[in-house]
Amino acid sequence: MTINSVLGPINPDDLGFTLIHEHLSVGMPGWELDPDDCNRSDEISGAVDKMAEIMDLGVKSFVDPCPMELGRDPEFAAEVASRSGMQIVIATGLYNDALGIPMHFRLMDVDAIGEIYERELTEGIGETGIKAGIIKVATGGIPGFTEIGAGVTDAETKCLRAAAKAHKATGAPILCHNSEVEPYGREVLNVFDEEGVDFNKVLIGHACGVGDMRYYFDILDRGAWLGFDRFGIEAIASDKLRVASLCGLLAVGYDRIMLSHDALHCMRGRPGSGFSAMAEQSPNWNYAHICRNIIPQMRDAGVAQDKIDTLTVANPRNYFLRS
Numbered sequence: 285m286t287i288n289s290v291l292g293p294i295n296p297d298d299l300g301f302t303l304i305h306e307h308l309s310v311g312m313p314g315w316e317l318d319p320d321d322c323n324r325s326d327e328i329s330g331a332v333d334k335m336a337e338i339m340d341l342g343v344k345s346f347v348d349p350c351p352m353e354l355g356r357d358p359e360f361a362a363e364v365a366s367r368s369g370m371q372i373v374i375a376t377g378l379y380n381d382a383l384g385i386p387m388h389f390r391l392m393d394v395d396a397i398g399e400i401y402e403r404e405l406t407e408g409i410g411e412t413g414i415k416a417g418i419i420k421v422a423t424g425g426i427p428g429f430t431e432i433g434a435g436v437t438d439a440e441t442k443c444l445r446a447a448a449k450a451h452k453a454t455g456a457p458i459l460c461h462n463s464e465v466e467p468y469g470r471e472v473l474n475v476f477d478e479e480g481v482d483f484n485k486v487l488i489g490h491a492c493g494v495g496d497m498r499y500y501f502d503i504l505d506r507g508a509w510l511g512f513d514r515f516g517i518e519a520i521a522s523d524k525l526r527v528a529s530l531c532g533l534l535a536v537g538y539d540r541i542m543l544s545h546d547a548l549h550c551m552r553g554r555p556g557s558g559f560s561a562m563a564e565q566s567p568n569w570n571y572a573h574i575c576r577n578i579i580p581q582m583r584d585a586g587v588a589q590d591k592i593d594t595l596t597v598a599n600p601r602n603y604f605l606r607s
């Protein structure tokens with residue numbers, strides 16, 4: 285089975301070192317109503333430079349799971365891929381109740397949403413002809429902005445079931461955003477279990493800031509993958525916590541984990557103060573941080589190169605392969 289990159293199919297064996305969760309450009313719902321926006325062509329050139337920087341460090345593939353309603357821009361990604369040579373994969377799928385799922389989709393049933401996801405995976409996104417290669421789902425509130433402790437909401441559950449349908453029709457893997465303060469990885473797997481989803485195709489993301497071994501064991505023992513995919517976001521959790529959790533899991537034999545930063549090159553519209561504050565508190569929040577700083581720290585902690593290759597090369601490949 286091949287993977288849909290923004291420039292066409294690629295073989296899972298050719299993925300190489302993969303950052304499993306990054307973003308080129310994101311716009312919070314409503315950004316298009318803001319008269320102040322970045323210069324899109326300048327931002328594309330800047331992103332091409334950043335791709336060159338991490339390709340020099342050995343990165344070969346870049347998964348951008350921006351949900352449909354958060355300013356996803358397939359043509360931005362395709363131009364960056366063709367000018368830089370980076371293999372870029374983008375997503376279909378909606379975000380969480382707190383920020384996303386526009387009313388148009390709330391009025392649809394599971395089958396209709398799943399059919400749209402499937403079409404984006406098999407025919408392409410809108411009129412672009414660019415196909416999604418992965419399915420995004422999201423749960424959990426946002427501290428300071430939305431209610432915490434609401435559980436997985438009805439609208440989110442509907443999107444989880446729609447993602448399961450599109451996954452079963454296409455074999456595409458599912459990538460899950462979870463909140464660090466109320467991580468619902470177990471509940472998400474319960475829904476996918478009811479839908480008969482293969483857990484080898486499910487990545488429970490944003491786990492690295494949770495710091496709870498019981499949560500990690502529960503997810504990994506059920507056969508799903510863990511995303512340690514927010515390295516550098518010190519505003520949410522320290523990298524020390526992330527590295528300690530990662531090395532602890534590796535020490536007792538768990539290695540179904542993938543690495544990334546959830547970094548962002550361009551925020552559409554004017555950046556809100558919340559985003560700027562988070563970036564200020566997180567000086568290493570960029571696409572190169574794992575290669576430059578985290579992998580050396582893992583080596584210092586005794587992690588062998590073949591284990592680092594497992595996390596960065598073999599695991600993404602095996603996640604994308606149809607099992």
Ligand SMILES: [Zn+2]
Nearest residue numbers: 305307349546
């Ligand atoms: Zn993200």
